Structures are given as structure tokens and as C-alpha cells.
Amino acid sequence: MRGWTAAAGAVCLLGTLWYLSWMVASPGTVAVGYLFMPVTMTIGALSVRRLRRSIPMEPPGRRFWLLLEICCLLFAAGFALLAVAAFRAAPELAAMPPAGAALIGSGVLVAMWGVGQVPLGVTTWAERGRQWLDRTIAFLGCATVLWHLGIAPMVWAAEPWSVPALSVLLLACLFAAGSITKVAYIAGGPVDRTAMRLVASTGLVAAVVSLLAVLGGYQGILPGQAVCMPVCGLLITLAAGRQRATAAHSGPAGTGNVWLPYLAVLAVDVPVVDVLIRPRFWTPGVWEGRLVVSSAVVVTALVALRQYVVWRDNMALLREKRESEARLRHETTHDPLTGLANRALFRQALDTALETGPATVLLADLDEFKTVNDSLGHDAGDGLLAAFAVVLRDAAGPGAAVARLAGDEFAVLLPGDVTGEQAAERVAAVTVRPISEQRLLVRFSAGLDTAPRGTPASQVLRRADAALYMAKERGGANWVRYADGMERPASAHARLGGDLRRALDDGEFTLLYQPLVALDGGRIVGVEALVRWEHPERGTVSPADFIPAAERTGLIVPLGRWVLRETCRQAAAWIAEFGPDVLEKASPNVSVRQLHDPDFVADVAAALADSGLPAARLVLELTESAVLRGHHVSQVLQEIHAMGVRLALDDFGTGESSLSLLRAFPAAIVKLDKSFVDHIELDEPGTPAADARQAVARAVVQLAGALGLETVAEGIENQEQADRLLQLGYTVGQGYHLFRPMPSEKLTEILAARRVTAAA
Structure with missing residues (x-):
């Protein structure tokens, strides 16, 4: 595409240099000036063809560029006939042959059709009607100026122009006015906005040529042919290059130029003033003056109509605003669900x-x-x-x-x-x-x-x-x-809720971490985060006391959010200090109230993003009763699972629906409840009592293995239990025999000591 652009630019430069030399020394025949236009239009057609064959385009865009290529070929053929006529008429300037005018006029019509087919992105009849009104105003304003300053002087000139030449220039001016008003409202789509502006600028070139012919008369024809007209081919080549450059991405959508109709009103005043000041209004060209004044009146009437449409729309917006304010006032004083007062x-x-x-x-x-x-x-x-x-x-x-x-x-x-x-x-x-x-x-x-x-x-x-x-x-x-x-019990309940709120604000909650240990070697593979409350007056408050209160007051949601963020932060810190293999999982507990919180999924994503903890290292522990909470909770858990966060079923085996849950719930880990671990080591394998105690534990680990789930045995209190669970197939355990819950500083010391031992 750069080669075609360079070639078109070189032809335009040669045309300008030739015209300057002809003005100074008049070398060769004047017919040479007619060659540059067909050459640049041929180059434009070839560049558009290269564009169409090199990139995929939507059907409207492909149709536009195909019509533009046909337009270029028609222009090249028409101006080639004019060049042949110029060589025959030399040294006089050639008149436009009818066949050439027909080809060029057909090219203009094809271009107008192509520009008109470009979609503008409006969908409703109201939008389409308003846009057509604006475009009609703008078109009449532009066309009036071009007619008054370009076409009309040629029609009533002392030496009348030929009908073919006038027809071509009239179509070119119409194309200029139509293209300007069309392109001004293109907000993005299959044809690049800048490329469309370059194509529309060819109409302005024709208007300049018309103006040169009016102002320069016979002497204005040659610079129009040699200098101005070849620019059309260059503009089309540049447009094709622009479309190719932006083919990989869509440009930003814009808005139509709403100021264009008002600019058209100002523009149409120029010929009106000219007609009223100059005496031509009272000369034989009186019809031209009347046409200008009539156009100005029509434009003004359409602008008035447009203002009425705007007023009507503004009144509709004002009504909507009043209704919205009334609705807002009602919503601020009433409950939206029941319609009762708030x-x-x-x-x-x-x-x-x-x-x-x-x-x-x-x-x-x-x-x-x-x-x-x-x-x-x-x-x-x-x-x-x-x-x-x-x-x-x-x-x-x-x-x-x-x-x-x-x-x-x-x-x-x-x-x-x-x-x-x-x-x-x-x-x-x-x-x-x-x-x-x-x-x-x-x-x-x-x-x-x-x-x-x-x-x-x-x-x-x-x-x-x-x-x-x-x-x-x-x-x-x-x-x-x-x-x-009666206030005293209620106030004590309220004080506990108030203490919880204050404890959250003052940072009285701490986390203890109980390691999860590989039963075959004692390696720490993860931690469970357990929240504790150190009350300044009551001392350590049991979770059995403050967790139900937090559930009742709804403070479990901000408390759970803090536990989640702190667990992620601490786990990420351990991984950063001791390496990625130090912990496979960090497990905070999640309550059912958190799962119903609409911001819970966003809280999990924010905790991971702020801490830098990989999603696969976070394990959310949920009880079976929390999982069985309806469609909303199920949807939340699926979204969490899709993020890469793993989910663990805590206290597994104590409910009635545990086995069916493994099918419906996206669990990754199953934690065997402590009740199935207690006394599992008392009898030798093979005795009826031992078989009865171990049946559930064995069934859980086998089912989890068949479903590809990890297992963790909770509540291990001695080495015999750990050994028996390892024999049954459990690889990870948790309990006071392995590690008690401890502060993060103590666990950091243990991890550091194990790193030293491993290095030694």
C-alpha cells in the first residue's frame, strides 16, 4: 500500500511541476496536463483492489470498496477519453467529450451510491428521522453554497460551458455536499472514519476545480486538470491504506456532528448576502437569486422544525426527570420489597x-x-x-x-x-x-x-x-x-454486638493456624485459620460464644472478610519467605451468611489480588449445612470454583446427604469428621468392633479416591490413630497430636527450623 501511495503522490507532484514549467516556458503540448488524472485514478483503483484482496471485511465494507474501485475505473476511462480529445484539439483546450462525461458521471453516481450504503449505526425510527432531518439541513446548506459560487456562474457565463462539463461538475458538487453530510454522521463501523473522510474530500477537490473554472475562466481549466484533479486518486489511495492499517481493530465509536445543521445555516447566509448586495438579483439571472433565497428559507424552516423536535425531546426528558425524582423520593422513604414505610x-x-x-x-x-x-x-x-x-x-x-x-x-x-x-x-x-x-x-x-x-x-x-x-x-x-x-437482657445482647463491632475496628481479633500434616512423613502441607477474640476486659472469648452472636448481628460477614484477607496475606508471606513448596493450602472457614453476601465473590477475588496468593493455594472450608442452602449458594460456589479456588467439605459424614453432595458440589477436599477418628485405633484390624468403627472412614477415603478428591482426617490425638488412618489410605491429617493451633510467629519459627534441617 505504501508503494501505491508513493506512486500516486509522485504523479501529483509531476503534475504540479509540469504546470509550473508550462506557466514559465510552455514546453510541449498542453494536452500533457490531461494525463495525470487518469493515471492517479488507475493507481487508486489498483490500491483499492489490493485492499479488498488482502484483508477480510464485513459485507457493507466490502461493498463500499468494490463500488469505489468501479468508480475509479470509470473516472480513469472517462478522463482518458478527455486526454485523447486534448491531444486532438491541441494547442487549444479540449471540450469534454460526451462519452467521457457519461463515464465520469457514472463514476460519480457509483461513488454516491457507495457512500450512501455505509451504515450509520442508528436503529430506531426516531433516531433515523432526526438524523435525516439534520443531514437534509446540512446538505441543502452545502449545496446552496456550491451552486451559488461554482455551478451557477458557469451556467450564466458569457461563454456558456458545454453540457457534458456542466453535468460532470454538477454531479461532483452534489457528491461533495452529500459526502460531507454523510461522513459527518458516521460514528464507526465497517469503514474506517478517517478513510471515509479522505474519500469524501474528493468531492471538495471537484468543488475547487469548479471554483477555479469560475474565477480563472479559460485559464483555470489547466491547473484544475494537472494539479487539482490528480489529488483525487491520491486521496483514494490514502483511504485504502488507512483502511488496511486499521483492519486489525475497530476505531473508537464517536458521535455525529450535531453542530453541522447550524453550520449549514450560517453557510447558506453567504450566498444570501451576496445575492442581496450585488445587483444580480435584478438582472436576467433573477431566477438564480430567487432559488438561493428559497433555499435559505427552506433551510431556516427545517432548522425551526428541528428545534421543535429538540424541544419536544427536552419536554419528554423533563417529564422523565420529574417522574424519576418522585420515584426517588418514594424509594428513600419506602421499602422497595413490601411498599411499606422505612x-x-x-x-x-x-x-x-x-x-x-x-x-x-x-x-x-x-x-x-x-x-x-x-x-x-x-x-x-x-x-x-x-x-x-x-x-x-x-x-x-x-x-x-x-x-x-x-x-x-x-x-x-x-x-x-x-x-x-x-x-x-x-x-x-x-x-x-x-x-x-x-x-x-x-x-x-x-x-x-x-x-x-x-x-x-x-x-x-x-x-x-x-x-x-x-x-x-x-x-x-x-x-x-x-x-x-426488660432492657437488661436485650442490652447485654446489644452490647455483645457492639463489642464485636468495636473489636473489629480496634483489631482485637487474631488468627491461630493449625497445620495440616502429611501422615507418611510429618511434612506440613497446609494450615487451617482459626479466629480468636482477646477481649480487653473479659479476656479470651470462646468462638462458641462470639460466632453465634456474630451470625445473629450480621457481623460475621465483615469478620469473615477480615479472616479471609488475613489468611491470604499470611500465606503469601510464608510462600515469599520459604518458597512455593512451603504450603499447598491455606484454609479459612466460611459461614453461610458470607455465602449469601452479594459481595462475597468479589471479596475472594480482592483478597487474592491484594495478597498475590495463587488461587489454587486458597481452600475455603464449608460445612455441609452451609452448602445445602439453595440455588444462590450453589451459584456462588460454582463462581468461586471457576476462579481456581478449592473448596473443602468440613465435618464430612455427619449429615444425611454427604454422599450425594460429592456429585452436586464442586468440592476438591473432604475432611473426615473427628467423630469417625475417635477410638479408631483401639482394636486390631479384622475384629468386628474395629471393622464397624473403620467402615465409615474406609468408605469415605475410597469414595473420595474414586471421585479424584483429596482427604484430610480431623481430630488425630495420638500416633496410633495416625498410623491406622495411613493404613486406610489417608495421607493428610490434622489434630492436637500433630500440631495445636498456634500464632503465625510460632509457625514461622517451625517453618524456618525445618528449612534449616532440610538444608543440612
């Missing part, structure tokens, strides 16, 4: 009620709602919440304010003629029958409080919440009215 709007209603008189508040939540959510999925849980909201609204009666505060917790501000007990009994009467689309039987608990006028709303809600907590402590499925002293 906490902020309920507080506002309660404040207003307490300013004028006493108020009764009922707080209610669903017993065992978490079980429904986890077993049947969030869709079923959402349906249950929506159905219970309807039950509450009907039971409260007209005049009541019903709100969803959070999760499955609802609040009702009752009117004066309904007591809290009456409302609770109405709800209980409805919920004895199944509700929601899933036809679920539900139980609810409620806390009641009636406060006198002037009581702070926060105090009323706190008392009702304390009564609700007492109702839950009594086993649920009942309602309790607030009495003095």
Missing part, C-alpha cells in the same frame, strides 16, 4: 403522633425466617416478607402506620382505637393458615409498648425492642408487653 418515615410518623398524644407501637418479626431464606432461597423469603406485610397492614386497620425496619423486623404505629394485643391477635388469627405463594406456615413474635405524650420516639422503640427480645427468649410465637427491667 425506618426513617416511621420515626417521623411516631414523632408526630407523640407530639399530640399517647402512641402504641408493635414490633414484630418472623420466627425462623432465616431457615426459610436458607432452605428455600431468597425469592421465597422475599415472597414471605411481602405476604406478611399485607397481613400486618390488614390487622392494624385504617389509620395505622406500618413499616419494615430491617430484614424480617416490622413496626406498626397503631391508631387509638386498636390496642397492641388486639392487633397481635388479628395477625395470629391470619397466620394459622399458610401465606405467600409458597403456602408457608409462619410464626411471629411481637413486642408492645404504649408511651404517653412527649416520650422520645427512640425510647418507645427501645422498649418495644426489649419486649420483642423477651418474646423471642420465651420460645417465640407469642407477644410481650414491655415491663420495667
Whole structure:
């Protein structure tokens, strides 16, 4: 392509040098000036043919370049006939032969057809209509200027131009106006935007030639033929080169030039002013002046129409904006699932009620709602919440304010003629029958409080919440009215949640790491991360105490996120210090609440990315009950598995569905529960008692081996157990006999000592 471009540029340069020498010394015949145009157009056709044969293109692009090649060949043939006529007419300048004009005109029509076929990327009728309106305005504006300054003076010249020449120039000007308006709206596609602009510029070359003919008369023909017209072939060659250079990638999509219609309005004012100032409007060329003024009027009318379309669109946007604002205001004060008021709007209603008189508040939540959510999925849980909201609204009666505060917790501000007990009994009467689309039987608990006028709303809600907590402590499925002293158990529960939040912020949690050991050699192959809480006042808090509290308050999600990130960071640090073979797996535990968190997959990806730990070294340990939590959890686990992270089933063998889980769950590791390891070493192999104790352990390792899964035996407390498990086929174990959980610093010392021993 560079060779064709260089050849076309060389021909253009030769044409310019020849014309300059002809002006100085007039060497040879004037007909030489007619040779440069057919030569460059032939080069342009060859370059386009090379382009079409060298790169694959989409059908619209292939059609465009094929039509452009045909256009170049027609131009070359037409201007070749003109060159022959020039040699015959020398030393006079030749007139355009009709056959040549027909070929050139056909080439212009083919080019116009090719440019018109290039897609613009608009899809809807509204977009297409607006774009055609803009393009019509721009086309009329450009065409008016070209007509007034180029074609009209040739039509009414003292020495009239030949019909073939006028026809060719008229088509060229139309091509120029149409190409400019078309190219201005190409935002990307099968034809490169820059290549299209180069092709469209050939129309401007024709306009320049027309202007030279008007201004220079007889003397303006030769520079147009020798200097200007050959540039068309060069532009087409450059366009082909540009298309080839960008064939490997699509250029960035742009937008149409929305300013072009307004520029056309300004452009059309130029001939209008010229017509009004010069006396030609009142001469025999009066029709030309009237045509210009008429065009200006049409353009102005179309611009007015376009402004109306814009105004209409703006009004539609304004309506959408108002509706969006109203919708946003509703969303900020209402729950999107149930349509009830949210906490902020309920507080506002309660404040207003307490300013004028006493108020009764009922707080209610669903017993065992978490079980429904986890077993049947969030869709079923959402349906249950929506159905219970309807039950509450009907039971409260007209005049009541019903709100969803959070999760499955609802609040009702009752009117004066309904007591809290009456409302609770109405709800209980409805919920004895199944509700929601899933036809679920539900139980609810409620806390009641009636406060006198002037009581702070926060105090009323706190008392009702304390009564609700007492109702839950009594086993649920009942309602309790607030009495003095009820805040203490609830406040202790709240303080534990507050302590957990503060502990997270203050860094009171630490991780201990219990090694996973190869039973045949004692090599550490991995670690399990275990979280511990060092309370500043209570000392070490057992996980059995704070993990359930974290689950209830939802703080298990940020706590689990911290455990995940810290485990990845520490494992990556050990690998960086001791080499890639130091650990095969680092295993934090994951709760079911984390699996329901919508950001959990992103948290895992971020922990791996920030620490640099390879995904295959991270093992997430999950209990069987966490895995059996519906479609959402299954989808999350599949996404984690697709990242390369391995999944381990902890406490395997204690549930009813363990074997079927190995088919549906993308597990990589199975951890035999400690209950099957205890006392496995007491009897000699072959005795009935030993066979009964070892049956499950043997079945698990054989099944895992058949499915290509790794196994880990938990709770190993002596060497005899380790030996018996090794005989059964277990290769990795974990337990106090092998290693107790330890801080990261202690494990670092052990790894360093083992490295020294291995080196020795």
C-alpha cells in the first residue's frame, strides 16, 4: 500500500511541476496536463483492489470498496477519453467529450451510491428521522453554497460551458455536499472514519476545480486538470491504506456532528448576502437569486422544525426527570420489597403522633425466617416478607402506620382505637393458615409498648425492642408487653454486638493456624485459620460464644472478610519467605451468611489480588449445612470454583446427604469428621468392633479416591490413630497430636527450623 501511495503522490507532484514549467516556458503540448488524472485514478483503483484482496471485511465494507474501485475505473476511462480529445484539439483546450462525461458521471453516481450504503449505526425510527432531518439541513446548506459560487456562474457565463462539463461538475458538487453530510454522521463501523473522510474530500477537490473554472475562466481549466484533479486518486489511495492499517481493530465509536445543521445555516447566509448586495438579483439571472433565497428559507424552516423536535425531546426528558425524582423520593422513604414505610418515615410518623398524644407501637418479626431464606432461597423469603406485610397492614386497620425496619423486623404505629394485643391477635388469627405463594406456615413474635405524650420516639422503640427480645427468649410465637427491667437482657445482647463491632475496628481479633500434616512423613502441607477474640476486659472469648452472636448481628460477614484477607496475606508471606513448596493450602472457614453476601465473590477475588496468593493455594472450608442452602449458594460456589479456588467439605459424614453432595458440589477436599477418628485405633484390624468403627472412614477415603478428591482426617490425638488412618489410605491429617493451633510467629519459627534441617 505504501508503494501505491508513493506512486500516486509522485504523479501529483509531476503534475504540479509540469504546470509550473508550462506557466514559465510552455514546453510541449498542453494536452500533457490531461494525463495525470487518469493515471492517479488507475493507481487508486489498483490500491483499492489490493485492499479488498488482502484483508477480510464485513459485507457493507466490502461493498463500499468494490463500488469505489468501479468508480475509479470509470473516472480513469472517462478522463482518458478527455486526454485523447486534448491531444486532438491541441494547442487549444479540449471540450469534454460526451462519452467521457457519461463515464465520469457514472463514476460519480457509483461513488454516491457507495457512500450512501455505509451504515450509520442508528436503529430506531426516531433516531433515523432526526438524523435525516439534520443531514437534509446540512446538505441543502452545502449545496446552496456550491451552486451559488461554482455551478451557477458557469451556467450564466458569457461563454456558456458545454453540457457534458456542466453535468460532470454538477454531479461532483452534489457528491461533495452529500459526502460531507454523510461522513459527518458516521460514528464507526465497517469503514474506517478517517478513510471515509479522505474519500469524501474528493468531492471538495471537484468543488475547487469548479471554483477555479469560475474565477480563472479559460485559464483555470489547466491547473484544475494537472494539479487539482490528480489529488483525487491520491486521496483514494490514502483511504485504502488507512483502511488496511486499521483492519486489525475497530476505531473508537464517536458521535455525529450535531453542530453541522447550524453550520449549514450560517453557510447558506453567504450566498444570501451576496445575492442581496450585488445587483444580480435584478438582472436576467433573477431566477438564480430567487432559488438561493428559497433555499435559505427552506433551510431556516427545517432548522425551526428541528428545534421543535429538540424541544419536544427536552419536554419528554423533563417529564422523565420529574417522574424519576418522585420515584426517588418514594424509594428513600419506602421499602422497595413490601411498599411499606422505612425506618426513617416511621420515626417521623411516631414523632408526630407523640407530639399530640399517647402512641402504641408493635414490633414484630418472623420466627425462623432465616431457615426459610436458607432452605428455600431468597425469592421465597422475599415472597414471605411481602405476604406478611399485607397481613400486618390488614390487622392494624385504617389509620395505622406500618413499616419494615430491617430484614424480617416490622413496626406498626397503631391508631387509638386498636390496642397492641388486639392487633397481635388479628395477625395470629391470619397466620394459622399458610401465606405467600409458597403456602408457608409462619410464626411471629411481637413486642408492645404504649408511651404517653412527649416520650422520645427512640425510647418507645427501645422498649418495644426489649419486649420483642423477651418474646423471642420465651420460645417465640407469642407477644410481650414491655415491663420495667426488660432492657437488661436485650442490652447485654446489644452490647455483645457492639463489642464485636468495636473489636473489629480496634483489631482485637487474631488468627491461630493449625497445620495440616502429611501422615507418611510429618511434612506440613497446609494450615487451617482459626479466629480468636482477646477481649480487653473479659479476656479470651470462646468462638462458641462470639460466632453465634456474630451470625445473629450480621457481623460475621465483615469478620469473615477480615479472616479471609488475613489468611491470604499470611500465606503469601510464608510462600515469599520459604518458597512455593512451603504450603499447598491455606484454609479459612466460611459461614453461610458470607455465602449469601452479594459481595462475597468479589471479596475472594480482592483478597487474592491484594495478597498475590495463587488461587489454587486458597481452600475455603464449608460445612455441609452451609452448602445445602439453595440455588444462590450453589451459584456462588460454582463462581468461586471457576476462579481456581478449592473448596473443602468440613465435618464430612455427619449429615444425611454427604454422599450425594460429592456429585452436586464442586468440592476438591473432604475432611473426615473427628467423630469417625475417635477410638479408631483401639482394636486390631479384622475384629468386628474395629471393622464397624473403620467402615465409615474406609468408605469415605475410597469414595473420595474414586471421585479424584483429596482427604484430610480431623481430630488425630495420638500416633496410633495416625498410623491406622495411613493404613486406610489417608495421607493428610490434622489434630492436637500433630500440631495445636498456634500464632503465625510460632509457625514461622517451625517453618524456618525445618528449612534449616532440610538444608543440612
